[in-house]
Amino acid sequence: MAFEPPQRLVRALGETAPSGDDWLEKLPEVAQQAVDLRELTVERVQVPGGRSSLVVLVRRADGTPAVLKLAPRRARPESERAALARWGGLGAVQLVEPFAGEGVLVLERLHPDVSVRSLPEAKALLEAAGTLRRLWVEPPGDHAFETVAERTGRQARVMRDSGSGSGGAEVASLVSAALEAREALLAAPPEVRLLHGTFRQSKVLAAERVPWLAVGPDPVVGECAFDLARLVRDRVEDLIATPSGASTTRRRIKRLAESLDVDQERLRGWTLFRAVESGVRALRVGRPRDAELLLEFAGWL
Missing domain, CATH: 3.90.1200.10 (Aminoglycoside phosphotransferase (APH), C-terminal lobe)
Incomplete structure (x- = not known):
């Protein structure tokens, strides 16, 4: 499928993007690579989604629902990963994979619309x-x-x-x-x-x-x-x-x-x-x- 970033994300990142930043341009290709590498089945891109990352609802190879999240470096995704690991699911969403690649998080599926x-x-x-x-x-x-x-x-x-x-x-x-x-x-x-x-x-x-x-x-x-x-x-x-x-x-x-x-x-x-x-x-x-x-x-x- 086409991984088109929601307009909310495009606008928000456009406000903070440094000169020459091409993260949004590369995002569809990066998202497809992340999906293929993990043999994920894509359900849909979450819309309107967040202001700093692309959120994709997926299913893992065993059928378990999950969320694939991709964020640019300036959104500090590695800091998010470290915090989620520290909380260990207490009060916060859990990591499904401890490390899924720089700027890539695989998370447990919540109810994104509620x-x-x-x-x-x-x-x-x-x-x-x-x-x-x-x-x-x-x-x-x-x-x-x-x-x-x-x-x-x-x-x-x-x-x-x-x-x-x-x-x-x-x-x-x-x-x-x-x-x-x-x-x-x-x-x-x-x-x-x-x-x-x-x-x-x-x-x-x-x-x-x-x-x-x-x-x-x-x-x-x-x-x-x-x-x-x-x-x-x-x-x-x-x-x-x-x-x-x-x-x-x-x-x-x-x-x-x-x-x-x-x-x-x-x-x-x-x-x-x-x-x-x-x-x-x-x-x-x-x-x-x-x-x-x-x-x-x-x-x-």
Whole structure:
């Protein structure tokens, strides 16, 4: 079959592709090679799929359903592999093959079209938070995972450049507040754990061996509040559309912090930083509507 990348993936990778990158062009050939090498039977390419990888639903030679995932180096697939190996299926999807080749992951099949977003909001947050708690384990002593300080340091440098050049005084003020919050938070982190890194409701899928499992980590090592912060703004478009959005957000921070034993102010600070970083990035790549939502949300914090 033709392994055409979904348009969502094409757009997302186009925003971050370095000059001369040809990963998308080579993807159909690489996918076919991965299928042939493992004698996989292809069912379909998952659409709309993710923003950093091609996900293909397959069956292995013995008929077992599985997922073939291919990602470019800049999406850090080897870091994902290492994190999934560390979790060993506890709270996250399992590796079917420990090493399937650089940029190639073979994973257990979940229910790709059913995430916790299908649940009512309160129930979805509860299930997502419970899944996230299981991922917060000690990182291996010899790990090579990026740290929260390293990742947010890269982001902070871009924010300083982008935030001062677009969006006016209001955006510049939010960027300044976010950067100050980051500096204060990094001064005394309360714990060091292996984190999912990009956790949200759509990253939690229905499974067979347990009700819900996390997928698609971009793992990082640091404090738990950083990981939880992205979950706070889930369904941001609904929050913005509601007159009580700001108060709902504050209650959400309080409820999530208490349920996962995370400091409420640290969670608020990381939520601010991550929302502003995402908003500034959306401005930079030409997604003004997303930027507007994220920066309005950040203003509530």
